[in-house]
Amino acid sequence: MRLKFLSLASGSSGNCYFLGTDDYGILLDAGIGIRIIKKILKDNNIGMEQIMAVFITHDHADHIKAVGCLGEKYGIPVYATEAVHLGINNSRYVEQKLYSSRRVLEKEQPVQIRDFRVTAFEIPHDASDCVGYYIKFGEHNFVLATDIGHIDDTLARYARIANHLIVEANYDKEMLCRGNYPSFLKERIMNGKGHLSNGEAAEFLASNFDLHMKNIWLCHLSRDNNHPELALKTVDMAMREYGIRIGKDVNVTPLKRTTPSELYIFE
Secondary structure, three states: OOEEEEEEEEEOOEEEEEEEOOOOEEEEOOOOOHHHHHHHHHHOOOOHHHEEEEEOOOOOHHHHOOHHHHHHHOOOOEEEOHHHHHHHHHOOOOOOOOOOOEEEOOOOOOEEEOOEEEEEEEOOOOOOOOEEEEEEEOOEEEEEEOOOOOOOHHHHHHHHOOOEEEEEOOEOHHHHHHOOOOHHHHHHHHOOOOOOEHHHHHHHHHHOOOOOOOEEEEEOEOOOOOOHHHHHHHHHHHHHHOOOOEOOOEEEEEOOOOOOOOOEEEO
């Protein structure tokens, strides 16, 4: 079966990703409106009835906006850790609380959704709890790691086995430091529990690259403190120092903040 990947949105205004086959799939985060989710999926010939599960990374608003509707109105199981579920049901950004659709997962304990084997793993971030996801589908190893305070051993271990990796490149340090954000917010972003800079992401990707890694998407780019071209250039420069050629050895693509990506299809 073919593996399909689509980013519906990736940024501080909302995050949502689809991973699936021709017949079914899963959503990773649901931080945009339900009408937008339905429209983008429909535009890519994906029906809501094909969504078998939603997996949530953490309980910040830009990752959970539509989760109540997906779970309770559409009856789609919503998987998250116990702490994230508590955060979702306490969030003022979620109109419908989760009850019948609520599914609790444990970190490092795989969940099987038909042909997808989904494993949550710890991510350092200042939410109630935060996880990344490793999804195995046949020979494909797909890893999502967003909202990263810093690179730790667990994240590195999963990233190294990925054929397809979504990883945060949130901000350019110089832009952030010179920008108009208040000091407390700049500190929160850079304190090791907030977000990952272009430079940190670039060094991590370059120093941990392996030839089995085919696709890298840079996610959760800041509207105010980053540009897609700048994020890509920073990664390209770091990889060149290690002799890695973007476009030949690996594909690297910054994801759009508020509009969908192309539909990627892997045989």
